[in-house]
Amino acid sequence: MKKAIRFKVGNILPKWSSKNIKNGSYSLGLSVVVVAIVVVINMIISDLPSKYTEVDLSDTQLYSIGEQTEEIVGALEEDVTLYLVVESGYEDDMIVKLLEKYEELSSHITVETKDPVVNPGFTAQYTDDSLSSNSIIAVSEKRSKVIQYSDMYETAINYYSYSYETTGFDGEGQITSAIDYVTSENLPIMYVLQGHDESSMTEDMKSLIEKGNIEMQDLNLVTAESVPEDADCLFIYAPQKDLSEEEAQKIIEYLENGGKAFIISGYTQTEMPNLASVLADYGLETMDGVVFEGDPNYYISGNPTYLVPEIMSADATGAMANSNTYVLMPIAQGIRTLDSYRDTITITSLLKTSDSAYIKTDTENLTTMEKEDGDESGSFDLAVAVTETFDDKETKLIYMTSPNLFNEQIDAMVSGGNTQLLTNGLSWMCNMESTVSIPSKSLSLDYLTVTAASARMWSMLTTVILPVICVAAGGVIWFKRRKQ
DSSP states (O other): OOOOOOOOHHHHSOOOOHHHHHHHHHHHHHHHHHHHHHHHHHHHHHHSOHHHHOOOOSTTOTTSOOHHHHHHHHTOOSOEEEEEEOOTTOOOHHHHHHHHHHHHHOTTEEEEEEOTTTOTTSGGGTOSSOOOTTEEEEEOSSOEEEEOGGGGEEEEEETTTTEEEEEEEOHHHHHHHHHHHHHOSOOOEEEEEOSSOOOOOOHHHHHHHHHTTOEEEEEOTTTSSSSOTTOSEEEEEOOSSOOOHHHHHHHHHHHHTTOEEEEEOOOOSSOOHHHHHHHHTTTEEEOSSEEEOOSGGGBBTTOTTEEOOEEOOOTTTTTGGGSSOOOOEESOOOEEEOSOOOTTEEEEEEEEOOTTOEEESOGGGOOOSSOOTTOEESOOEEEEEEEEEETTEEEEEEEESOGGGGOHHHHHTTTTHHHHHHHHHHHHHTTOSOOOOOOOEESSOOOOOOBHHHHHHHHHIIIIIHHHHHHHHHHHHHHHHHHO
16 A cells, blocks of 8 residues: 655755855845946946947948048037938938047037938028938038038949949048038139140049039139139149140249149140240250150059159158058150259159159150160159249149049059049148048959069969979978888
């Protein structure tokens, strides 16, 4: 007969003792303290600026602020408000994070979000245009500037899908430019000479000049009596026809009265004695023919006319001479300094070839790209800066000899080095402390600049040296194993 099993409540309950209670209380208290510490640390970290808690691992530093922005924003002495115009719930995360970084840089920057549904009349006090969602308005006591959302993203057509795709983000460049614009005391005006079949500015050129807050206006010196008095700079971009004598004289008079000019010419069969007279007045002469480079370290793509000149240290080149920046000049001419010019003039080289360069004058009947007898050789200037101080007036002139220098594809091959040279030159010429020259950040592939000499070295390394090393190593291993 089975015995009944009896359970006592005391057998299944924990044995409560002072020791168990003490240990349990200690463990519980320790857990509470650890959780509290984690919560406090998390709260502290969440309040830290994003620059201490986020790491930008993108190739183009897409989520970072550059040094130029840090300098401009860090030097602010007046308040600027950045209004993000967007309906609640539709914010662009990339723009929101970027604005947070600006606010962290300076106590003078304030970021506010304005919902157009809640505040339908807000934008009317700054612009008559309709703003797309995620547009920005920069406001200071002096003035305001609108940044359309579409201006912060670059697009290009994809010819495989016949649709537009986003290729770049220009948020930092546009916002920093707007801050500089609304806080600047003076905004330079640059007149662009027209009427001689001049080359057209590329969109990249226009964008960078506008981001530098330089106002551009067209100028026809046939109808104008002179270069306008409010001109901070005159821009002459590769005319295909010569100036008239009257136009040349007007330009010379403007320069001799402390004017500034940025002149770019290109190789052409058309004689231009009047343009040459403007250059000659400042001790310069364009050499006949096209410059070829004999040193493969100074050209790319196996083409000795695609020059990668040395960037000289000068005020007009800024910090480019001491950086890893390249400039690419296709089909350039040499610049010669005249034997005699006024002693008040100072001529400074900006871009220079190697000593192995040479010039071919008969390019129409070119039979070889190699140096021949009769080709003038040596180191040639491809860009120069001229200054003259007289009667408390300072004249500045920059002269370059390759109009394709600012072609968008050419500029992309040196990752924007050419347009950086343009903005540095204009900044120096217009006496600006700094010009915003922040290129958009690519969302596609970047170009790697490789000179002809480097290309040959890497080709030899990958096609000859490394295979030979591998074969030799394999032979040694085979021979050792065979002896065993």
